[in-house]
Amino acid sequence: MSKELQPGAKAPTFTAIVVGGAYGWGEPIRLDDFKGQTVVLYFYPKDDTPGCTKQACSLRDAWKQFDGRAVVFGVSVDSVKSHTKFITKYSLPFPLISDEEKKIVEAYGVWVEKSMYGRKYMGTERSTFVIGPDGKIKAVFRKVKPEEHTDQILAAL
Numbered sequence: 001m002s003k004e005l006q007p008g009a010k011a012p013t014f015t016a017i018v019v020g021g022a023y024g025w026g027e028p029i030r031l032d033d034f035k036g037q038t039v040v041l042y043f044y045p046k047d048d049t050p051g052c053t054k055q056a057c058s059l060r061d062a063w064k065q066f067d068g069r070a071v072v073f074g075v076s077v078d079s080v081k082s083h084t085k086f087i088t089k090y091s092l093p094f095p096l097i098s099d100e101e102k103k104i105v106e107a108y109g110v111w112v113e114k115s116m117y118g119r120k121y122m123g124t125e126r127s128t129f130v131i132g133p134d135g136k137i138k139a140v141f142r143k144v145k146p147e148e149h150t151d152q153i154l155a156a157l
Helices: 050-061 080-090 103-107 146-156
Strands: 015-019 025-030 039-043 071-076 096-098 111-116 119-124 127-131 137-141
Touching (some): 015 080, 039 146, 050 071, 127 146, 137 146
Parallel strands (some): 039 071
Antiparallel strands (some): 015 096, 111 119
């Protein structure tokens, strides 16, 4: 794993496929496309699981509070097809980035060893990065709790 990113560091750039929101069902984007805007990248483990659904629905329910303040993207290693189902099932108004090759999760240091019931495995740490208009990381929230996530992001904007 790379060195842990801190506020003030330049955000790792990337190109990825995004679905939902204004991006339809499979458009490529680059982080550099959003220079001059605040970007929120929230990393989550898996579409349509209890914690990830709670987290996404909390953002959905507060969506109007983000209007004009930040561009928000959910990021997981799930496929475009999985993201499309998740967006449709829960009427998510924000786009989701598919990182099946794990390039973004690795660049942001959130592809980590996890443990459940004594079994170790690699997975995505639930973390959020707020990137300022200058392309530098403004805030980092690691191991966030789904029920506190939205308030943390809004307070950082």
